[in-house]
């Protein structure tokens with residue numbers, strides 16, 4: 001039985017926020033993945049989250065990025 005419970009967009013958003021702080025369970029990951037696969041608006045939301053996260057990390061390190069940036 002590999003049928004995952006269908007997530008609502010609200011649930012998906014909650015999981016995506018949660019994922020930034022703690023690891024999701026296998027079920028949660030699977031459900032989220034399935035939802036993202038068929039939901040464009042949540043995929044966009046995920047991209048935005050990732051982007052904001054990168055920005056936040058960069059600024060929290062006082063500009064010392066881990067990427068190749070000129071000093």
Ligand SMILES: [Zn+2]
Nearest residue numbers: 009012039042
């Ligand atoms: Zn959705």
